[in-house]
Amino acid sequence: MTATNGRLLLHASLIFLFLAATDNAAGKLGLSEDIAIGSIVITELMPNVSDKDVDWIELLNVTDTDIDLKGCSLTDTNNDKVLIEQALTIPAGKYAILASGISDENNTPPALSKPALLYSAESFHLDNHTDQVILTCSERVIDEVSYKQYQPGPASPSRGWQLEPNSLNATANDETDKWCYTVLSDDFIYGVDRAATPGAENPMCVEVSLPYVHINDQSAVLIDGIDFNTTLKIAAAELAENKSTSELTIWVLRDQKINAEIATTISLLYFQHIEDLYDSEPFTVVDWNHAVWHFAWAISNLYRNGDESVKATLQQAYDDAITRPQTLARYNYIAADNVLNPAIMMGDIHTMGRGYANNHIVVPGNPEYIQDYQGYLDNKRSDLMSSIIHVLYVVKKFFDDLMA
Numbered sequence: 001m002t003a004t005n006g007r008l009l010l011h012a013s014l015i016f017l018f019l020a021a022t023d024n025a026a027g028k029l030g031l032s033e034d035i036a037i038g039s040i041v042i043t044e045l046m047p048n049v050s051d052k053d054v055d056w057i058e059l060l061n062v063t064d065t066d067i068d069l070k071g072c073s074l075t076d077t078n079n080d081k082v083l084i085e086q087a088l089t090i091p092a093g094k095y096a097i098l099a100s101g102i103s104d105e106n107n108t109p110p111a112l113s114k115p116a117l118l119y120s121a122e123s124f125h126l127d128n129h130t131d132q133v134i135l136t137c138s139e140r141v142i143d144e145v146s147y148k149q150y151q152p153g154p155a156s157p158s159r160g161w162q163l164e165p166n167s168l169n170a171t172a173n174d175e176t177d178k179w180c181y182t183v184l185s186d187d188f189i190y191g192v193d194r195a196a197t198p199g200a201e202n203p204m205c206v207e208v209s210l211p212y213v214h215i216n217d218q219s220a221v222l223i224d225g226i227d228f229n230t231t232l233k234i235a236a237a238e239l240a241e242n243k244s245t246s247e248l249t250i251w252v253l254r255d256q257k258i259n260a261e262i263a264t265t266i267s268l269l270y271f272q273h274i275e276d277l278y279d280s281e282p283f284t285v286v287d288w289n290h291a292v293w294h295f296a297w298a299i300s301n302l303y304r305n306g307d308e309s310v311k312a313t314l315q316q317a318y319d320d321a322i323t324r325p326q327t328l329a330r331y332n333y334i335a336a337d338n339v340l341n342p343a344i345m346m347g348d349i350h351t352m353g354r355g356y357a358n359n360h361i362v363v364p365g366n367p368e369y370i371q372d373y374q375g376y377l378d379n380k381r382s383d384l385m386s387s388i389i390h391v392l393y394v395v396k397k398f399f400d401d402l403m404a
Helices: 003-027 228-240 248-252 260-273 288-305 308-321 332-340 351-360 373-379 383-403
Strands: 040-046 056-061 066-068 073-075 081-083 095-099 131-137 140-147 161-163 179-181 212-215 345-349
Touching (some): 040 140, 248 260, 260 308, 288 308
Antiparallel strands (some): 056 095
């Protein structure tokens, strides 16, 4: 080899090494010490609900550079630890799933069929109560998430605990109110009643203001001085009309303390009308699914909050009500949560519920509620007005769907 050729070869080698180094710096971070705090964000996780389940963690690369997590580790509050010993590259703007196993359920998302990393459940797993996930690279915490309770509810044995999609950064995901359970929807259900979006964009958390919700707190929702006889007369009149809102008078009474006599009347009304509600006339978004669900929810709360005499009286109605969520074409998941969940959801829930209660519960001497049956008639919307409102809603929805 001549001196000139040697110099050319050396020069070419230096250029190659420079370009390789430049490409690595611009396109991929290959060493754990290069990974910046907050560049990888924990965006979703599924705790270990049972030993047969696959628990998993979703990571999102929020940068415009591919990142290799080789040399990083996962730890939690139980001193569990997983060291990432092999190359684990998360492309820029993409997700990776780290899982305790491969799910073999039907309709499993691809990310759970081929996770980026399989870790041993014996060395690391997420408990379904208080736990934490910490991603550490070169002794720096890149991101961490803590949760105090995981209780997905009876509608789904496993629901993903997800970061809402407008907060995909390592600062926002420290805030508890930025996390929620995956929305219970057929779009996000897989396997045997799993609800999550591993390896994919998270759906929006339910952003509905529920200012009048109380969980397991009957004292917060009790109304003094209810005239139950007149209120149940209103309930009977509403149910006789067989509209999808007809059951709501019983629903707004569902958290009150009742005796066996009142429970008897409510049980009779339930069995007289529950089947008819499947053919009830819809009103805007409220249809027969909504009607059946709310009547079943009402019976469930009255039974569970009742004393032994009320429970005995409502037993047959309750046994029937808890089967109703599975009959629904819509709302079946949320209905199951309301009807079957050991945590009892009480209160008027939202402003519309509060307004309905004010105009259908008779409380003499309390100006927030109607005073007598005539007050109900005076506030009652006419059939014509209800029809006009419903038609306007249908027309608006048609054009909204057309423009979508």
